[in-house]
Amino acid sequence: MEEYGNYISVALLPLLAILQPHRWKNFSTSYSMPSCIVLRSKIILMAAEEKNNTQIAKAIGTSYSTVSIWRNRFYNSIDLIAQTEEYDGPDCEKKLSDVIKSVLSDKQRPGKEPVFTPEQIMLINELACKNPKDFGYELSCWNLASLAKEAGRQGIVESVSVASVQRFLKFAGIAPWKNRYWLNSPEKHDDPExxxxxxxxxxxxxxxxxxxxxxxxxxxxxxxxxxxxxxxxxxxxxxxxxxxxxxxxxxxxxxxxxxxxxxxxxxxxxxxxxxxxxxxxxxxxxxxxxxxxxxxxxxxxxxxxGLNTHKSEGLVKLVAQECSITADLGIKGKEGILGSMKSRESFLMDESHRIRFVYxxxxxxxxxxxxxxxxxxxxxxxxxxxxxxxxxxxxxxxxxxxxxxxxxxxxxxxxxx
Missing domain, CATH: 3.30.420.10 (Ribonuclease H-like superfamily/Ribonuclease H)
Structure with missing residues (x-):
């Protein structure tokens, strides 16, 4: 084992002989993996060929410190990779690939503190679902600028950009400026039939x-x-x-x-x-x-x-004629089968007729x-x-x-x- 500064350079030939070098080669030539993982796989493979950090950095076009970091990361993860390789379960191949990916991936970074709290974002989304006229805007639907302005006026936030409001709404799947037609049909619920x-x-x-x-x-x-x-x-x-x-x-x-x-x-x-x-x-x-x-x-x-022309007097008479029905049909608007549209409908829907209508x-x-x-x-x-x-x-x-x-x-x- 050699040391370059604070980083450890490892002779990896015996290790990769144990840890399936073909898998690392697959990673280093992959077209579907992230480019950073492909590059780091190449670092490990070239280190296994006993090349030093300077030679590796020059060969793949990266910095000396990058090579040292990932050689060191690999060295610290050798035990984990070896233990995973010994696993002989049904998904062993996938598990080993996942471990190698995690070793070669960036560590989670804390990132910048969020400007808006989840509660503020929720309140802005809730505001977008309300009628803008209730807040004094003569608008049929919200736009981003009006939403941002009203969020500040309501004290939800001190100020918020249009781009931030757009991002909140997009993540929540809310688009107040979009609509589609809808028909309230109470008879479907009032009529059990x-x-x-x-x-x-x-x-x-x-x-x-x-x-x-x-x-x-x-x-x-x-x-x-x-x-x-x-x-x-x-x-x-x-x-x-x-x-x-x-x-x-x-x-x-x-x-x-x-x-x-x-x-x-x-x-x-x-x-x-x-x-x-x-x-x-x-x-x-x-x-x-x-x-x-x-x-x-x-x-x-x-x-x-159920149009009225589909339940007409003429249609009742036609069906009666074609079905050889000789019974008295009554008088339209007064009595008998022809008496009302409902009675005509019942006649035309009669399943015993050769010709029947379904509405x-x-x-x-x-x-x-x-x-x-x-x-x-x-x-x-x-x-x-x-x-x-x-x-x-x-x-x-x-x-x-x-x-x-x-x-x-x-x-x-x-x-x-």
Whole structure:
């Protein structure tokens, strides 16, 4: 053993022969380890080759004192490394690597005393979660400068920088300037049947393929209203390398159209699209009549929302006719099945009918699979389309549906209620 100043220089050849030199070589050539650990591994390996501190420092481009420190650190940790190597447990390799890393890593330093206490930081975060109007600010949400100012005014801190406030909020995951829409839907809690309805619809979705084999078709339907036939005032400019397509901002309106269509849940195809300028009771009845005309010998389960046109007098009469129901239906608004919307709904939901409807709860359009498809056609066709007439747009929609059905697949519905 040699001494250089106050540091110990150790002849490491016999030691590394015991302590697996290949492991140190792996450390010294690693591309994933921190560079400081790689450098210190090289110091240990070169010391094992009986090179002195000056030679090592010159070879790896570091200072004499750095080499001495880490040779000394290694010498003081030899017993610990040797004991760990003797360990023969299931994770012995990992344990030995962790020990070597700890020997070659910097010791924990005390660092600078924190300027702000945890209590102060907590109070600033708490302030960020309150309404700024309660503190006299005409703001809809906090900004960093206002928060820093109010923290000082409240006596939480003497002063605090905007950067510090930003750091506190980021660590706590608080962003008062961000928001997203939320719908308070008390009927979901007030109506105990709400979740049961969702479970029923999800159950039908999951059994749609089996029901289809047994002759019962499951469809999801709704209206896509007010589809505008917009013609861009000037042609779009195509996409180029380094530049997206340029979509003309100004447009010319050519009218609107409504689409009522049916998604066959078993295979995801779109059936019986019905396009018209209006969307009323008669239109929905015509769309349903068009659908069921294609399978007079089948049963139908049609899922839709609770819009009044989906529980209309005309729809009740259509179902009664198709199901050969001769009983008196009553008078709308007065008596019998047609007496009220609730009585009409009960009739249309009757499971004994060949054609029956299942209604989604209020504010639960996400349960209706047709809404997913409306998003698809909007993104892929309507959002960037340019049409010179309503007729041109209607034909484009029909062409899209025909093309979509060639590769349609059932939605992978996993929610079960």
């Amino acid at each position: 709400s979740f049961k309805k969702i479970e029923t619809i999800c159950g039908i979705y999951l059994q749609a393929a089996e029901l289809a084999e047994c002759g019962t078709e499951v469809y999801s339907t709704d209206e896509m209203t007010g589809i505008q036939a917009l013609e861009r005032k000037y042609p779009d400019k195509p996409v180029r390398p380094g530049s997206p397509a340029l979509h003309e901002f100004e447009y010319i309106r050519h009218g609107t159209i409504s689409l009522i269509t049916f998604l066959r849940v078993a295979d995801g195809s779109i059936q019986s699209p019905y396009l018209n300028s209006t969307r009323n009771e008669e239109d929905f009845c015509n769309a349903v009549r068009q659908l069921i005309a294609e399978g007079a010998d089948k049963n139908y389960i049609i899922i839709c929302d 989604t709860p209020k504010h639960s359009s996400w349960v209706n699979q047709i809404e997913i498809w409306f998003g698809i056609i909007n993104r892929k066709l309507l959002k960037k389309g340019s049409y010179k007439s309503v007729a041109e747009m209607a034909q484009s929609i029909l062409n899209f549906i025909k093309q979509y059905n060639l590769t349609a697949k059932a939605f992978n519905w996993k929610y079960a209620g």
